[in-house]
Amino acid sequence: MPVSDAYKAVPASIEVRSIDYVPVAERHGKVWHLWPVWFSGDAHLATVATGVVGIALGGNLVWMAIAVTLGSAFGTFFMAFHSTQGPQLGLPQMIQSRPQFGYVGALLVWGVALIAYIGFNAFNQILAAQTMHDLYGSDPTVTMLVFAVLAVSLAVVGYDLIHLAQRLIAYILIAALLVFTVAVIAKTHLPPQQLDLGNFRAVPFLAQLFAAASYQVAWSIYVSDYSRYLPRDVGVGASFWWTFLGAFVGGTWTMLVGTLSSALFPTLEVATGLRAAADQVIPGFGKPLLLCSLLGLLTITSLNCYGASLTLLSVADSLKPTRPTPAKRIVTLLFATVAASCIALASSENFVEKFGEFLAVLLYLFTPWTAINLVDFYVVRKGHYSVREIFNPHGMYGRWSWRGLTAYGIGFAAMIPFFSTEHFKGPVAQALGGADVAMLVGLPVSAIVYIWACRSLDLEADRRQAQEADIGLDPDAGRS
Numbered sequence: 001m002p003v004s005d006a007y008k009a010v011p012a013s014i015e016v017r018s019i020d021y022v023p024v025a026e027r028h029g030k031v032w033h034l035w036p037v038w039f040s041g042d043a044h045l046a047t048v049a050t051g052v053v054g055i056a057l058g059g060n061l062v063w064m065a066i067a068v069t070l071g072s073a074f075g076t077f078f079m080a081f082h083s084t085q086g087p088q089l090g091l092p093q094m095i096q097s098r099p100q101f102g103y104v105g106a107l108l109v110w111g112v113a114l115i116a117y118i119g120f121n122a123f124n125q126i127l128a129a130q131t132m133h134d135l136y137g138s139d140p141t142v143t144m145l146v147f148a149v150l151a152v153s154l155a156v157v158g159y160d161l162i163h164l165a166q167r168l169i170a171y172i173l174i175a176a177l178l179v180f181t182v183a184v185i186a187k188t189h190l191p192p193q194q195l196d197l198g199n200f201r202a203v204p205f206l207a208q209l210f211a212a213a214s215y216q217v218a219w220s221i222y223v224s225d226y227s228r229y230l231p232r233d234v235g236v237g238a239s240f241w242w243t244f245l246g247a248f249v250g251g252t253w254t255m256l257v258g259t260l261s262s263a264l265f266p267t268l269e270v271a272t273g274l275r276a277a278a279d280q281v282i283p284g285f286g287k288p289l290l291l292c293s294l295l296g297l298l299t300i301t302s303l304n305c306y307g308a309s310l311t312l313l314s315v316a317d318s319l320k321p322t323r324p325t326p327a328k329r330i331v332t333l334l335f336a337t338v339a340a341s342c343i344a345l346a347s348s349e350n351f352v353e354k355f356g357e358f359l360a361v362l363l364y365l366f367t368p369w370t371a372i373n374l375v376d377f378y379v380v381r382k383g384h385y386s387v388r389e390i391f392n393p394h395g396m397y398g399r400w401s402w403r404g405l406t407a408y409g410i411g412f413a414a415m416i417p418f419f420s421t422e423h424f425k426g427p428v429a430q431a432l433g434g435a436d437v438a439m440l441v442g443l444p445v446s447a448i449v450y451i452w453a454c455r456s457l458d459l460e461a462d463r464r465q466a467q468e469a470d471i472g473l474d475p476d477a478g479r480s
Contacts, residue, residue: 015158
């Protein structure tokens, strides 16, 4: 039975592909399936924690709500454009970095991606442990380990089951969030200072805005992993808007839940604060709301495991070209899960502060990459790549691409004076009272340097070589 038929017959069978190209004959699914993936991907406790950052720094509810909305929209804009690359190339997100950085040079961004995947999963396990301890008094270590096993089991089955789980959970989460939101609007009476537009504080506002933006941009490293099986004729506009809709609504709504909970109960942990806020508006509703958010946390942890596996396989392929197999995918899944679990078991104190710091570091590391990847895809090469050459260690994209690496280095260096973290504040950030605007510098600088560096690239020859290299790659492409 062809693999495409196997997918249709047994949707929950273990996925056979990983970093390799998805042929047209195996493409399936509908473009609207993207919104529940990213709605559920955002509607969980880690996102709630992101909405707490500004309140923890002394901001009030109304200004932090504005910061969450603007930051989420800004970050999701870039993230959703990466989603459109999946149907066009049929490849996972990170392997697409080779044309910009080189066959070996892409290890730079893959290392950053692994930090994100494993770091997010460690935080997710801590949140799950806090939640179950709050609800049932469960032992944190046992909870973390059980949570990790459930998450990696879903990731082992792979793409189709993840999509199905995200769709089912999306409807559950929407119902729970709607009940909570309506109850809050009807019953909550906030202190006047929380709604005072005259009480603007720049540092908490910018910290919250860029925490939300960073959180959404962080999905960019694997967003096309979940669109790469879609039919190749799916349009850029359709994949962009369905991704943007799910991620923006799910992310903004859930962050605002965290902002509100923190404003009402600023001294409580994330899960405890959410439960207290829900119980205040609907007695007894806190436990069901936490359980619903825990479902979303479980599936996004699976997505992170899945993405970490693909990235580890890409790293292995760069060091020594290898044929991807389901067995290798499972081994890398287990490795990523064990690494995240070890970090989670060793961490627990000052969770919100550490999470905010982690988001800031991610923002700095991902900003140059997202600018370079998008500019290359939409402005420079305009979607014309060779799949075969991406997997050729001595191919047209080279082992090290000075253009992408130079643009990344200069873009990152340009942000350093604007860095603002607990342990380091650049001179510009200090002059701004600790406000962090590094992303606004890193994006244009990286993009401009990369475009400048590509002036010497013969794009016509590059496109012709890519087309010739992929002749016969997909015999069914003409019938798609």
